[in-house]
Amino acid sequence: MRSASNVYYANVQSAIYLPRGDDSRFDKLIELFQRMGISASVNIALNYVNGDAEKVDIGYFRKEYTETLKPYRDEEIRKAVKFIDSGKDSLKVNKSDSDDTSESKETEFRREEYDIFKTQRDDAYLRIRQMDI
Numbered sequence: 001m002r003s004a005s006n007v008y009y010a011n012v013q014s015a016i017y018l019p020r021g022d023d024s025r026f027d028k029l030i031e032l033f034q035r036m037g038i039s040a041s042v043n044i045a046l047n048y049v050n051g052d053a054e055k056v057d058i059g060y061f062r063k064e065y066t067e068t069l070k071p072y073r074d075e076e077i078r079k080a081v082k083f084i085d086s087g088k089d090s091l092k093v094n095k096s097d098s099d100d101t102s103e104s105k106e107t108e109f110r111r112e113e114y115d116i117f118k119t120q121r122d123d124a125y126l127r128i129r130q131m132d133i
Contacts, residue, residue, distance in 0.1 A: 024124060029072055029080050036068060042084045053082040 033039040038061065049055035058074050058081075069077060121128045 026076065026079065026083075027125065029076060030083060032068065033080055033084065036065065038065060038068075039084050042081050046081075046085055051085065053078070053085045056081050 033042065041061070041064070042056070045056045045060070046053065056078075058077050061077060062069060062074075117128065119128065120130050
């Protein structure tokens with residue numbers, strides 16, 4: 001491997017899904033989007049509308065996933081689309097962005113994670129206790 005020309009170094013990024021507040025219904029919807037592959041369709045739809053979550057046609061998802069999305073209102077689905085769009089923004093690689101811009105988006109994303117982890121919480125999906133060191 002010392003002089004190999006076919007070595008590939010991947011750019012690996014990771015994130016932990018953190019529930020936002022006590023909105024368990026929204027958390028279930030996001031989990032449903034991920035489990036059913038709806039989030040991939042959302043990303044494709046966002047590409048068609050140049051990343052504007054307000055322009056994504058919710059009716060399309062209602063037709064494609066009728067039974068799955070039946071218990072949810074359009075506002076909740078729109079909120080989930082915006083959530084997926086915001087997560088995608090911090091991880092997407094865009095050739096027009098400079099390295100400084102993508103670095104700041106990544107840093108902003110990590111700071112939000114850190115802020116959540118340093119506060120005490122006791123939710124159904126996340127429990128954080130302050131420990132004396």
